[in-house]
Amino acid sequence: MTILKVKYRVPATSANLGPGFDSLGLAIELFNYLEMEEIEQGLRITITGEGAGELPTNKSNLVFRAAMAVFKKANKYPSGLRIIQHNEIPLSRGLGSSSAAIVGGVLAANHLIGNPLSIVELLEIATKLEGHPDNVAPAFFGGFVASCLAENSVKYITAHPDNELQIVLAIPDFQLKTKASRSCLPKEVPLKDVVFNISRVACLVGALMKSEFHHLSWATEDRLHQQYRSSLIPGLQEVIQAAKRAGAIASVLSGAGPTMLALSEKDPENVGEAMRLAFKRFGVEAKIVCTKICNNGAKTIDSFS
CATH class of the missing domain: 3.30.70.890 (GHMP kinase, C-terminal domain)
Known part of the structure; x- marks a missing residue:
């Protein structure tokens, strides 16, 4: 079953945490917001907040590219797409802004076409787009995540530390x-x-x-x-x-x-x-x-x- 409109909130992430280079990540309560809607035809992208006027609103947009990777994998395409992004995660500051865009894009796209892909498949798509899983994994799962690429797939372990920190x-x-x-x-x-x-x-x-x-x-x-x-x-x-x-x-x-x-x-x-x-x-x-x-x-x- 297809769904006409979905909205997602995706957290910022901090990778490495000191010694865990390219392997550890932590999700943070600072968010990007995304709305994705099927429309009759074409592509319409609106961006507010961080990156407004700087991020592309055409087919090179990272959220759109992530969504298209899901549609291609599932072989299901909407007739057209409207994407609304409201970003609170600063760009190019080491807070996982690109991972938030990718994770939001793959989750919203999958939801829009009836969730045909598993979370593991979505994680694989997101990691391929980002290049490594240390930010995308905690953006998906929250909390603290240790991850690596092994046997041609993403391996990860999650934990949810006490929120007193x-x-x-x-x-x-x-x-x-x-x-x-x-x-x-x-x-x-x-x-x-x-x-x-x-x-x-x-x-x-x-x-x-x-x-x-x-x-x-x-x-x-x-x-x-x-x-x-x-x-x-x-x-x-x-x-x-x-x-x-x-x-x-x-x-x-x-x-x-x-x-x-x-x-x-x-x-x-x-x-x-x-x-x-x-x-x-x-x-x-x-x-x-x-x-x-x-x-x-x-x-x-x-x-x-």
């Missing part, structure tokens, strides 16, 4: 494309740094799965990417230290950056102000958002409110 985002006023952020990473790293990260990742996964947050102070340490990306993000290390001095348990670069993320059990506003001031000392203006883990993942909604 506060998330503080310091979002700089400049964009940083993932490709540029990856370009500064070395082709090879010392074995001791690899071992350092492996040990931290193992403990980080355990800490989040058991909600033993006091371990996060050292379990989020990294030697594989943050130190190299600091050349593109003025004040990166100083923001981390400022957050910790203000009471955060841990602070890390969110995805490819430039957003910095802190985890705290108390006084998130104080942590955020400390992060903002640390950025400001390096000539960077940053917006502070205090939020928490989104344990629900993407879901259908009745309205954008």
Whole structure:
């Protein structure tokens, strides 16, 4: 059975969480909203909020491309499509804006044509479009997700930590494309740094799965990417230290950056102000958002409110 109109809410995501490079991700209560409707013919796309006037409203639009991948896989096509996007996730800030677009697109498209594809098939489509599962998986499932590509499919493990953990985002006023952020990473790293990260990742996964947050102070340490990306993000290390001095348990670069993320059990506003001031000392203006883990993942909604 086909459905004429669907609406979805998709969370922002933060990948890596320090040592979990390209493998760990966390869903965050900051959302993009999407409405998809079958119309008689053609394509009509409207975008408000973040990316309005910047994101394409033609067939190169990422939500549309994700939807078309679903229609092709299912071999079911609507006569025409209207897409309305309201975005609250900033673009190119390390908060999974592209993953939110892709996940929203595949879920809405599948729903629109009667849900012929399984969630596993949708995850595979989304991962292929994004290139890796570390953001798309938590956008689908919510909470904390460890994921990888193995045996030509996406493997993942989910957990839903206690919501008492506060998330503080310091979002700089400049964009940083993932490709540029990856370009500064070395082709090879010392074995001791690899071992350092492996040990931290193992403990980080355990800490989040058991909600033993006091371990996060050292379990989020990294030697594989943050130190190299600091050349593109003025004040990166100083923001981390400022957050910790203000009471955060841990602070890390969110995805490819430039957003910095802190985890705290108390006084998130104080942590955020400390992060903002640390950025400001390096000539960077940053917006502070205090939020928490989104344990629900993407879901259908009745309205954008």
